[in-house]
Amino acid sequence: MNLSPVWPVVLALVYFSRAAGATAEGAAPAGFVALFNGRDLAGWWGVGTEDPRKYLELPADELDRKRAASRADIQKHWRVEHGELVNDGAGLYLTTDRFYGDFELRLEYRTVAGADSGVYLRGCPQVQIWDTTEAGGKWKHGADKGSGGLWNNSPGTPGKDPLRRADRPFGEWNQLRIILCGARTWVWLNDALVVDGAILENYFNRRQPIPARGPIQLQTHGGEIRWRNLFLREIGAAEANQRLRGTDPDGFAPLFNGRDFTGWRGATDDYEIVDGALRCRAGRGGTLFTDAQFTNFIVRLEFQLPPAGNNGLALRYSGRGDPAYDGLCELQVLDNEHPKYAKLDPRQYHGSVYGMIPAHRGYLRPTGEWNYQEVTVRGSRIAVEVNGTPILDGDVATVTTFMNNQAHPGKDRPHGHFGFAGHNDPVAFRNVSLQTLP
DSSP: OOOOTHHHHHHHHHHHHHHHOOOSTTOOOTTOEESOOSSSOTTEEEEOSOOHHHHHTSOHHHHHHHHHHHHHHHHHHEEEETTEEEEOSOSSEEEESSOBSSEEEEEEEEEOTTOEEEEEETTEEEEEEEOOSGGGTOGGGTGGGOSSSBTTSOTTSTTSSOSSOOOOOTTSOEEEEEEEETTEEEEEETTEEEEEEEEOOOTTOTTSOOOSSBOEEEEEESSOEEEEEEEEEEOOHHHHHHHHHOSOOTTEEESOOSSSOTTEEESGGGEEEETTEEEEOTTOEEEEEEEEEESEEEEEEEEEOOTTOEEEEEEEEOSSSOHHHHSSEEEEEEOTTSGGGTTOOGGGSTTOBTTTBOOOOSOOOOTTSEEEEEEEEETTEEEEEETTEEEEEEEGGGOOOOGGGOOOGGGGOSOEEEEEEEESSOOEEEEEEEEEEO
16 A cells, blocks of 8 residues: 555654553553663662572561662662663572562563573562573573473473473564463463463472562573563452453363252252352351262362351262261361461361361462362362462372371262352352363
8 A cells, every 4th residue: 555754654653662662650551560660770679599488478677688788789780771671690680679469560671692581470480581592502401492481390391381482583672471370370472472371380399389479580690681661560359360260161061050059959048149159148057069979070169258257168078967077078168367267277277178188378369359269189189279379289098197086988989079068157159160070
């Protein structure tokens, strides 16, 4: 088509704005905040590769001293040029003063041959950035596959290697978009999806999930790297739950229709349906369970806890008796942080296989918000993920020590009903779906 003389100028301006982005203070995209003001290192301190739990647990005054002590190092190795953060390839990693939970992070970087870098999420390594050429000498470590992967994950796990190579040539700016919900991670490099919802492992202790909150770190070593247009948007519960659930793939079927108790039996008088959710009536209890029975399965659901709320998921329930003992197990649903439960056995907190296997704590949303949970049952092994973070992976067949020395005769049941074990509190459940496994 024919273009008037003004069009080349307009197109050039559009291209420049897309390629360069905005570096002025306050020029973050709608819904985002700028992590870097374009002028100095305000809002940042320095940390190396260090377990973030060590400093996240420090008293405020000790953390302030640690931050202050790091600033001489970052002033030595970091500078600001033309609205860009520049590192000389050495020193501590630039670390945000603020800590974040679920978020979307956008940034641009430009590096040089031989450099090795990355972005630490909640203080944990890392979304990998490196020299992907053969001359860089790191093909033996996977650099030939490209940047953007969760390189510190265990070999062979999802996300360790990027899905495709999307790096631009040296001298050009690369764009990263990262979404973190719980430990579930999505990464786009130059608009190409390179990590699709993989779990970011805890490099410092693989038996423990990454922290629920932590800083963003810009890791640098081996050569100069420049950063600009660092913008972050915190993600709320509703958006996180929707992303974690995604679209249920083929094989998942709803267990609850949101209208009535079709397909359910047991304590139907002790539950009510409110705004499309199943809710235990206050002061009532009993086990509500499915007509159908299941062997191996994945169940997805959302739950809402009132203060001090207590309920449970009945797995392979026999249909009578106490699901914690007469079924495979009761998987605890509990407001962990309420003072009422300050002195429980670790095997009684949320996500635990009640009385048998403890779950990791600290990953529930505040009471009143909806939480997202997935539970996988394969044979005698049970895995639990809450709000995107794995909090339990255990085998009841190996349990030999029980809370209060009380036996669980149902733990070897090969099949049974799925249900909810009410304990007098108005705990609610919605969007319940299940996929059977071989």
